[in-house]
Amino acid sequence: MPHTLAEKILLNHTDVGDLAPGDIVSIRCDLVLxxxxxxxxxxxxxxxxxxxxxxxxxxVVMVADHFMPAKDIRSAELQKRLREWSxxxxxxxxxxxxxxxxxxxxxxxxxxxxxxxxxxxxxxTCTYGALGxxxxxxxxxxxAGCLALGEFWQSVPGTILVEVSGTKGPFVxxxxxxxxxxxxxxxxxxxxxxxxFIGPGTEALTIDDRRAVANMAVEAGAETGIFxxxxxxxxxxxxxxxxxWSALRSDPDAVFSRRLRIDLETLGPLVAKPPSxxxxxxxxxxxxxxxxxxxxxxxxxxTITDLRQAATVLRGRRVHSGxxxxxxxxxxxxxxxxxxEGLLEVFxxxxxxxxxxxCGACFGGHxxxxxxxxxxxxxxxxxxxxxxxxxxxxxxxxxxWVAAAAAVTGEITDPADVVGEDPL
Amino acid sequence: MIIEGAAVVxxxxxxxxxxxxPGPYLNIDDPERMKLYLFEGLDPSLRDKLGGRxxxxxxxxxxxxxxxxxxxLAMKAWGIGAVVGRSFARIFYRNCINLGLPAIACxxxxxxxxxxxxxxxxxxxxxxxxxxRSFDTPVLPPFVIDMIQGGGLVKxxxxxxxxxxxxxx
Numbered sequence: 001m002p003h004t005l006a007e008k009i010l011l012n013h014t015d016v017g018d019l020a021p022g023d024i025v026s027i028r029c030d031l032v033l034x035x036x037x038x039x040x041x042x043x044x045x046x047x048x049x050x051x052x053x054x055x056x057x058x059x060v061v062m063v064a065d066h067f068m069p070a071k072d073i074r075s076a077e078l079q080k081r082l083r084e085w086s087x088x089x090x091x092x093x094x095x096x097x098x099x100x101x102x103x104x105x106x107x108x109x110x111x112x113x114x115x116x117x118x119x120x121x122x123x124x125t126c127t128y129g130a131l132g133x134x135x136x137x138x139x140x141x142x143x144a145g146c147l148a149l150g151e152f153w154q155s156v157p158g159t160i161l162v163e164v165s166g167t168k169g170p171f172v173x174x175x176x177x178x179x180x181x182x183x184x185x186x187x188x189x190x191x192x193x194x195x196x197f198i199g200p201g202t203e204a205l206t207i208d209d210r211r212a213v214a215n216m217a218v219e220a221g222a223e224t225g226i227f228x229x230x231x232x233x234x235x236x237x238x239x240x241x242x243x244x245w246s247a248l249r250s251d252p253d254a255v256f257s258r259r260l261r262i263d264l265e266t267l268g269p270l271v272a273k274p275p276s277x278x279x280x281x282x283x284x285x286x287x288x289x290x291x292x293x294x295x296x297x298x299x300x301x302x303t304i305t306d307l308r309q310a311a312t313v314l315r316g317r318r319v320h321s322g323x324x325x326x327x328x329x330x331x332x333x334x335x336x337x338x339x340x341e342g343l344l345e346v347f348x349x350x351x352x353x354x355x356x357x358x359c360g361a362c363f364g365g366h367x368x369x370x371x372x373x374x375x376x377x378x379x380x381x382x383x384x385x386x387x388x389x390x391x392x393x394x395x396x397x398x399x400x401w402v403a404a405a406a407a408v409t410g411e412i413t414d415p416a417d418v419v420g421e422d423p424l
Numbered sequence: 425m426i427i428e429g430a431a432v433v434x435x436x437x438x439x440x441x442x443x444x445x446p447g448p449y450l451n452i453d454d455p456e457r458m459k460l461y462l463f464e465g466l467d468p469s470l471r472d473k474l475g476g477r478x479x480x481x482x483x484x485x486x487x488x489x490x491x492x493x494x495x496x497l498a499m500k501a502w503g504i505g506a507v508v509g510r511s512f513a514r515i516f517y518r519n520c521i522n523l524g525l526p527a528i529a530c531x532x533x534x535x536x537x538x539x540x541x542x543x544x545x546x547x548x549x550x551x552x553x554x555x556x557r558s559f560d561t562p563v564l565p566p567f568v569i570d571m572i573q574g575g576g577l578v579k580x581x582x583x584x585x586x587x588x589x590x591x592x593x
Contacts, residue, residue: 024565024567024568037450037451037492038491038492038493040453041453041493041497044453045577045578048578049578049581049582049585050582050585051581051585067450071451072451074451074452075451078451078453121491122491123489123490123491123515137491137515138491138515138518139491139492139493139496139515139518139519139522140493141493141519141522141523141576141577141578142518142519142522142577144577144578144581145522145577145580145581148581148585149581149584149585153567153571155565187438187485187488188438188484188485188488188511188513191485191511191513191514192514218489218515219489221485221488221513221514223514276438363442363447363450363490364442364446364448365447365448365450365451382440382442382489382490384440384442384443384489385442385443385465386442386443386446386465387442387447391443391465
């Protein structure tokens with residue numbers, strides 16, 4: 001029976017002989033992840049399960065990232081518990097100053113290879129599809145079950161095949177590709193589905209671009225978003241990991257629930273308008289909207305690629321007097337690389353705040369909260385009401401190109417109008 | 425297993441977990457304190473309708489976005505017995521099932537319900553009653569029914585761990 005890529009990965013992690021969409025199966029985890037928010041709630045559930053040990057400490061990673069550095073006593077208590085639990089169980093643990101945002105850390109530190117199944121107590125665990133892995137977000141009780149058993153129940157999803165063609169122009173990034181998909185299928189179009197990205201247009205996409213795409217699969221309600229491993233994947237993993245892996249692809253005659261085509265030749269910079277990631281418009285439609293805060297960071301778009309784009313726009317320019325800019329490298333590794341490349345100096349000279357890696361203001365936690373009546377443009381993944389602070393503040397989602405351009409002009413702007421037609 | 429309660433209606437579609445339980449309160453890990461912030465970003469006055477035997481009646485794609493289990497944990501802490509909706513986002517749905525909180529998709533029942541309607545749910549038979557009117561729901565997979573009736577994932581994992589221990593002896 002022909003299978004999609006997602007079906008093949010799941011089949012490799014279960015004891016059933018075959019599977020099809022809708023089947024409920026027990027899937028083995030190669031890696032289980034939680035953070036300072038989902039971890040302690042999972043530990044509570046594990047205690048109720050009377051599960052004293054984890055299934056395999058080497059397959060468990062804990063990352064302090066959401067309220068890190070601790071913004072108050074309660075947050076400090078959660079991080080203390082995460083730290084002590086991690087030491088007690090002997091699992092991998094990335095504490096403050098050692099890692100950064102979980103999904104950046106796991107990819108950059110070589111934990112993820114194609115074909116893996118990763119369950120994470122964070123909805124953006126789908127990011128690992130950038131490397132051809134099946135990463136999926138779960139709640140804390142699910143994570144407790146994974147920690148105890150090394151397994152979780154899964155209804156086998158269907159697959160929406162997204163065929164990408166053409167070559168992207170200047171100022172077009174992975175963010176624009178996933179926003180284009182969201183504009184087509186909406187915030188529920190991926191329910192019970194995997195988004196699989198194939199086609200000649202994907203070949204020139206870097207892992208950073210693929211991360212931005214896969215990260216927002218959950219914004220369509222999808223189980224995960226996934227790129228089959230290819231030459232780009234191999235090059236990224238060379239020297240980064242010694243975990244064995246092999247490349248899988250969907251069978252040519254596999255059954256897909258739906259097919260979409262994205263032509264990069266006609267794709268320009270896009271913006272998701274508040275309060276939905278699915279309310280997408282070309283940047284030209286929202287040009288001139290006053291912006292009080294620019295936020296460049298998060299698990300989708302705090303990569304070195306994003307920081308380089310932001311620096312290209314901000315180099316020799318100043319953040320607008322009516323606007324604040326916050327730049328958050330997504331990991332210690334990216335932070336250091338940005339330092340070595342001189343990007344942090346560009347940001348500081350421009351008048352931006354450069355923060356330590358953290359989830360921070362992306363989810364309205366800390367370090368950049370919006371006041372009523374304010375508007376932000378962010379490279380993050382959610383612009384729901386109240387997401388970054390006041391429920392009377394607006395959040396627009398866009399690439400680092402578009403966000404950085406708004407920092408210079410104080411309003412939503414086509415980046416070509418700031419740096420010219422060709423940024424390079 | 426029959427679940428009964430008074431309807432508390434949230435009509436909007438695509439209600440996400442950020443408005444159901446905003447990010448600033450994620451540094452709470454005790455459900456008895458989580459319940460103080462349920463619906464905080466949507467309509468805090470909805471909490472005034474909770475406390476008795478209630479069933480939430482919701483729209484399409486309810487519970488999208490973040491995997492935060494704080495939402496169904498807070499619902500359970502309020503004594504909400506079930507959620508009947510047009511459809512559910514996937515992680516929220518899983519979380520409900522894992523906590524033994526039935527999440528039932530039934531558009532006709534949602535159409536028929538108003539605030540305070542008397543709701544009765546028989547998940548095993550696939551039936552929802554609204555003020556005496558009966559509606560069929562898609563029959564839930566046996567696994568899901570077992571999970572709900574068996575007390576959720578905590579009990580399921582306990583059983584699996586016991587089976588493993590027994591097979592190792």
